[in-house]
Amino acid sequence: MPEATLRTLSDPGRAGPVSRLSRLAPVHWLALAFLAVALGFAAVAWATGNGFYLRLATEALIFAGLAMSVDLLLGYTGLLSLGQALYFGLGAYVSALVLRDVAPSFWLAMAAALLAGGVAGLIGGVIANRVKGVYFALITFGLAQVAAKTVYNTRALGASDGLIGIPQISIGFGPLSLDTADPLSFFLLVLALTVAAYAGLAYLMDAPFGRTLAAIRANEKRVPFLGFNAWRYKLAVYVLAACVAALAGALYPMLRGFVSPELMFFETSGNAVITVIVGGVGTLVGPVVGSLLLTALRSVVGSWTEHHLIVVGVIFMLSVIFLRKGLVGALLARLGRRTGQGRTTP
Amino acid sequence: MTKTTLLGTAALVLLGLGGVASAADPIRIGVVTPLSGTYAPIGQQVRWGLELATKEVNAAGGILGRQVELLFEDEEANPAVATQKAEKLFQVNKVDFLTGTVNSGSTLAVGQLAERNGRLIATTVSFSDAITTDKCSPNVFRVNARAGQQSAALAEWLAKDKPKAKVYYLGPDYEMGRSTVAAFKQAAEKTGAQSTGEVFAPLGSKDYSQYFGQLRAARPSVLYTSTAGNDTVRLLTQMSEYGLLRNLTIVGASGTVTAQNIGAIGKAADGFVTGVGYSAELATPENQAFVAAFRKAYDTAPDLYGADSYGLIGFFKAAVEKAGSTDTDPLRKAMEGLSWSTPQGTKTMRAGDHQAIQDMYAVRIAADGSGNRFDVVGTVPGDAAIGSDQCTRF
Numbered sequence: 001m002p003e004a005t006l007r008t009l010s011d012p013g014r015a016g017p018v019s020r021l022s023r024l025a026p027v028h029w030l031a032l033a034f035l036a037v038a039l040g041f042a043a044v045a046w047a048t049g050n051g052f053y054l055r056l057a058t059e060a061l062i063f064a065g066l067a068m069s070v071d072l073l074l075g076y077t078g079l080l081s082l083g084q085a086l087y088f089g090l091g092a093y094v095s096a097l098v099l100r101d102v103a104p105s106f107w108l109a110m111a112a113a114l115l116a117g118g119v120a121g122l123i124g125g126v127i128a129n130r131v132k133g134v135y136f137a138l139i140t141f142g143l144a145q146v147a148a149k150t151v152y153n154t155r156a157l158g159a160s161d162g163l164i165g166i167p168q169i170s171i172g173f174g175p176l177s178l179d180t181a182d183p184l185s186f187f188l189l190v191l192a193l194t195v196a197a198y199a200g201l202a203y204l205m206d207a208p209f210g211r212t213l214a215a216i217r218a219n220e221k222r223v224p225f226l227g228f229n230a231w232r233y234k235l236a237v238y239v240l241a242a243c244v245a246a247l248a249g250a251l252y253p254m255l256r257g258f259v260s261p262e263l264m265f266f267e268t269s270g271n272a273v274i275t276v277i278v279g280g281v282g283t284l285v286g287p288v289v290g291s292l293l294l295t296a297l298r299s300v301v302g303s304w305t306e307h308h309l310i311v312v313g314v315i316f317m318l319s320v321i322f323l324r325k326g327l328v329g330a331l332l333a334r335l336g337r338r339t340g341q342g343r344t345t346p
Numbered sequence: 347m348t349k350t351t352l353l354g355t356a357a358l359v360l361l362g363l364g365g366v367a368s369a370a371d372p373i374r375i376g377v378v379t380p381l382s383g384t385y386a387p388i389g390q391q392v393r394w395g396l397e398l399a400t401k402e403v404n405a406a407g408g409i410l411g412r413q414v415e416l417l418f419e420d421e422e423a424n425p426a427v428a429t430q431k432a433e434k435l436f437q438v439n440k441v442d443f444l445t446g447t448v449n450s451g452s453t454l455a456v457g458q459l460a461e462r463n464g465r466l467i468a469t470t471v472s473f474s475d476a477i478t479t480d481k482c483s484p485n486v487f488r489v490n491a492r493a494g495q496q497s498a499a500l501a502e503w504l505a506k507d508k509p510k511a512k513v514y515y516l517g518p519d520y521e522m523g524r525s526t527v528a529a530f531k532q533a534a535e536k537t538g539a540q541s542t543g544e545v546f547a548p549l550g551s552k553d554y555s556q557y558f559g560q561l562r563a564a565r566p567s568v569l570y571t572s573t574a575g576n577d578t579v580r581l582l583t584q585m586s587e588y589g590l591l592r593n594l595t596i597v598g599a600s601g602t603v604t605a606q607n608i609g610a611i612g613k614a615a616d617g618f619v620t621g622v623g624y625s626a627e628l629a630t631p632e633n634q635a636f637v638a639a640f641r642k643a644y645d646t647a648p649d650l651y652g653a654d655s656y657g658l659i660g661f662f663k664a665a666v667e668k669a670g671s672t673d674t675d676p677l678r679k680a681m682e683g684l685s686w687s688t689p690q691g692t693k694t695m696r697a698g699d700h701q702a703i704q705d706m707y708a709v710r711i712a713a714d715g716s717g718n719r720f721d722v723v724g725t726v727p728g729d730a731a732i733g734s735d736q737c738t739r740f
Contacts, residue, residue, distance in 0.1 A: 052437040059430065152521070159521040161451045161474060162425060164458045164481065181462075257462070258455040260425040267424070299434065306381035306420045 026335050030328060031198055031285040038191055046184045054183035058255055060295035061190045065248025066268070067275040067287030068197060069241040074273070075282025076205055077237050078217035080137045082269050083144030086124070087117050087242040089264030090147070091249030093157065096166045096259045106171040106180075110250050117246025118239060125238035129231060132220075141266065148264035162260030166253040180254045190251060194288060197244060202284055204240075213237055274312070278319045280326030289328055372415040373408070373672060375400075375662070376435030378428050378456060379446030381420040387606060388448050388471060388651050393418065394644050395470070395655030396445070402639075409663045410670070417441060421452055428452035429459050436463045442672040443467070445658055450474035457486035464674050466681070468661070470654040473600075475529070478701040482737035485674075487681055487700040489661055489693065490654040491623035494733050496600050497530040499706030499726040500621030504568065505537035506724065507708075508595065514566035515544035516557060516581070518573050523549075526572040526599050534570070542566045547573075547581075554581045558588055572599040579610045586614035595619065603711060605649055608718050616713040621731075624653040624690050625709045625720045636689035648689075657688030661695070694728070699737035703728040 024032075038057075045054045066088045073079040091113035098109040128139045151157050158164075168181040171189065178185035204210055215223050216230050223230040253259050262268070271294075272287075279290020294312065301308040323330045377396060380389040400414050408414060417439055421428035428447055435441045436459070444460065444467040447453040453472040460467045461483055468487040469477065475494050477486065491499075504511055513534055517527040524546060531541060542564040545557050561569070573581055578598075585591055591614065600622045603615050626637050626647045636656065640648040648656070661684065666672055669680035682697035693704040708724035 050437075052433055055433065056430065155521060155525075160449070161454055161476060161481075164454045168462075256426070256429050256455070257458055258425065258429070260451045260455065262424045262426055262451070299430070302420055302431070303434070306386075306418075308420065309382060 026332055027283055027285060027328070028202065030331060031195075031202075031288075034285060034289060035191075035195060042184060042187055042191070051183040054187045055255065056295060056299060057292065058183070058187045058190050059252075060292045061187075061194045061288070062248050062251045062255065063272070063275070063295065064194060064288040064291035065197060065251070066245050066272045067279065067291050068201065068284055069244040069248070070272045071276045071281065071284055071287045072201065072205075072237055072241045072244065074276060075284075075286075076210060076217065077213045077234060079234065079238070080273070081128075081140040081241070082137045082266070082273065083140035083142070084241065084245050084272055085264050085266070085268035086140075086144035086147045087121060087245035088249035088252075088268065088272075089151070089259070089261070090120055091117055091246030092252045092259045092263050093151065093163070094246070095250035096163050096253040099166050099169060099253060100163065104167050104169040106169060106254070109254075110247060113246045113250035114243055117243045117249075120246075121239040121242025122235075124242065125235045129234050129238060141269070144264060144266065144269055148261055148266075151264060152261040158260075160261060162258055162262075163253075164258040166257045166259070168257065169254065186255065190255075193247075193251070197247075198284055198288065201244070205284070209233070209236075274316050276326075278316060278323075278326055280328030280330075280332075283326070283328045283332070286326050286328035290326065293327070370412065372413045373410075373443075373666070374415050374417060374439060374441040376432065376439065376441035376444040377416055377418045377446035378421045378431050378435065378444065378452070379418070380423040380448050381418065383422055385423040385448050389420075389446070391649055391652035392446055392448070392470060392655045394640065395648060395652035395657075396659060398640060398643055399656045399659035401643075403659055403663055409666050414659070418446075421447065423449050423452065425449075425451040425455040429455050432456045432459050432467075433463070436460070436465055441465075443662060443677075445470060445655070447472060450477060453477055453486070454481055457483045460485040466674055466678060468658055470658050471651050478699045479736040482699050482739050484678065484700075484740040487661075487695060487702075489658050489695075489702045490650070491704060491706060491731075492701060493526065493529060493599075494533075495623070495704075495706055495731045496621045497526075497533045498621070498731040498733060499708060500530065500597055500619070501533035501537045501539070502706075502726045502730060503619065503621065503708035503724040504534060504539060504597065508568060510538050510540060511568045511595075512540045512542045512564075512566045513568045513570055514542050514561055514564050516554075516561070516569060516571045516573070517544070517546050518549050518577060519546035520549055523572050527570065530570055530572075530599075539568070547577075549577065551577060552580065554584045555588060558585070558590060561590065566594070568595045568597060570597050571602055574599075574601045575607055576610070578602050579607050582611050582614040582618075591617075600650070605647075608711070608713070611713075613713050615711050615718070618711045619723065620709055621706055621726070622650055622709055623704055623706055624650045625707055625722050626653075627709075627720055627722055628690065628707070629722075630689075630691065632687065632691075633689040653689050657686075657690065657693065660688060661686050661693070696732070696735065698735035701732070701735075703732045706731040 070081060070084050073081045094113045094116045095109040098112045124143050128136055131139060152160055170177050170179045180186045212228055212233050220230050275290040275294055276287045280286025301311045379392045380386055396416055400416055404413050417435060419431035421431055432444060435444060447456050447469050448471045450472040453469045457467055466485050468489055470490050473493045475492050478488050515527045517523040545560055597619045600620050603618050608615055664686045665677055665680040665684055669676040681695055685692055685694045691705050693702045695702050705728050706726040707722045709720045710723045712719045712721050
């Protein structure tokens with residue numbers, strides 16, 4: 001079995017599921033610690049009746065989903081996407097249209113966004129994966145610009161004004177239901193989805209699929225000699241990333257009640273890349289931490305001064321210079337154990 | 347004096363002090379406006395206009411004895427940022443009123459947020475017709491003139507100055523450019539103008555001469571354009587080089603020639619006419635006093651956005667004094683139908699769609715080497731420019 005060989009080669013210390021369960025990697029401990037902090041935050045915010053901070057944190061988690069999808073490509077496969085906002089915006093528009101015009105159903109909106117993200121990701125992936133390196137980055141950037149400009153000029157999609165009037169909905173889970181208008185319940189839902197996405201993607205990245213992606217990142221030319229079709233794996237992870245971004249985007253209109261073409265602009269894609277780099281490339285939990293930190297920072301600094309972009313820029317540069325592996329990478333190194341996994345190095 | 351009356355007096359004094367203390371709490375107005383990026387110059391005018399008016403109101407004793415405080419947030423001209431900042435102002439800073447949004451997408455999204463928070467907002471800049479027509483909201487007011495008023499004013503002037511003009515249209519090829527041309531075309535045809543043709547050039551076109559053949563063949567007496575920024579610079583200077591400006595009146599949207607690009611256009615801008623709600627050259631004493639105070643404070647002349655934002659504080663003050671409080675429902679009722687005075691003359695807030703009615707002006711640019719002036723060449727009464735109330739939501 002080539003997969004098993006590859007896995008054993010790349011990570012001889014971790015042979016099977018038993019050891020994975022008994023010895024959680026430090027990065028997962030960090031994720032659990034993060035979850036505990038998030039729940040503590042929710043309890044405090046709820047007790048003090050502070051809806052604004054809950055909704056701000058919800059928005060940060062939604063953009064963390066976008067950042068995770070960038071991390072799948074950048075951190076695990078070594079592909080820099082400068083147009084991931086295309087799929088985020090697509091998910092947001094599809095979800096908005098479904099909620100407003102078809103039915104106020106959470107599950108229908110998520111399913112439609114997933115389908116749209118998958119199809120668009122397949123098309124975009126076939127186009128973008130024809131090239132490598134900086135050309136890949138440019139193609140993804142161009143695709144997103146084309147889509148953003150098209151939406152910007154399409155009157156049926158609200159053109160430059162975007163769409164407003166997306167209803168606040170109630171989401172049914174069998175006998176239970178929760179309301180997106182309630183800051184606490186929607187925060188907990190988005191937190192649960194983020195944790196589920198993290199767990200699912202982290203598992204997948206530990207599975208042979210993820211190992212193959214790591215091999216592509218390390219040396220793409222050698223991958224065919226091990227019996228794998230690199231192009232197929234790159235397309236698969238591209239589609240996967242598009243689906244994750246689309247699902248994250250689908251949550252946005254439920255929170256804010258509108259969508260606008262700015263969600264597809266380069267600013268959104270660029271912010272996601274910055275988030276991943278500041279948080280920690282190739283860790284999956286890094287993008288989440290980065291998104292929460294940067295969102296909080298922008299909100300606080302933005303109220304003090306209109307020169308907040310300089311502050312974010314300086315932090316980005318400092319973290320590139322001094323924290324080569326991002327915040328989470330630096331934390332893991334400090335924790336000291338098992339940092340030789342290679343996964344935290346871009 | 348008995349003990350009880352003493353206690354009673356003390357209690358009364360304390361109560362009185364308590365009452366005074368709460369009445370002296372400032373009235374907070376949130377301002378979500380672009381302070382960075384492309385739209386920063388507009389946000390700057392909004393800020394100056396609001397700050398100047400607030401300083402004057404506070405110096406004269408505030409509103410209902412309360413001082414007015416402005417809280418600024420940078421919206422980066424992005425609706426996603428604007429809603430987040432507006433929510434902070436509503437829920438954390440507990441502002442009584444909110445204004446400042448520039449691009450129409452931000453105004454619409456923040457308007458919906460205001461509805462969900464039970465608060466009122468006003469825009470002083472956005473001119474998309476949708477805000478007070480099909481996407482109108484009971485919680486959103488607009489104190490500036492919308493696009494329809496601008497084109498109606500220009501069409502009125504055109505009908506009077508050049509009856510039955512033959513008009514050619516040249517717009518930038520994107521949604522806003524096309525809808526601006528369509529709106530003016532409709533208004534101009536209604537007042538008797540003849541359309542001779544139209545063409546749309548891509549945004550950021552370098553060479554407009556390829557359209558000049560069509561333009562000449564149509565033999566128009568008037569050219570309408572809705573280009574903006576550097577596109578206008580290239581269009582007008584190239585037309586000037588080709589000698590097309592002779593015997594042709596150029597008219598356009600209010601954003602086509604502005605203080606930002608007029609320097610680069612130079613003499614080619616001379617004679618350009620547009621319909622707007624304000625010019626610093628208005629000869630009324632109120633306006634001259636406003637311009638002098640604005641120049642003294644900020645060392646530059648106010649533009650349309652500065653003047654409309656300055657006027658907003660007067661609108662808010664009049665409405666709060668009429669309602670006797672800053673609570674949403676009485677304040678909304680007080681704002682509907684309210685008439686108040688501004689440097690631009692008296693404005694009236696139409697109750698049916700929350701759109702301000704105001705006199706509109708046809709403004710001609712004089713670029714004759716002695717500096718640029720925006721001369722008022724015609725006034726269109728507010729009722730003639732406003733158009734029908736198309737808001738059906740309230």
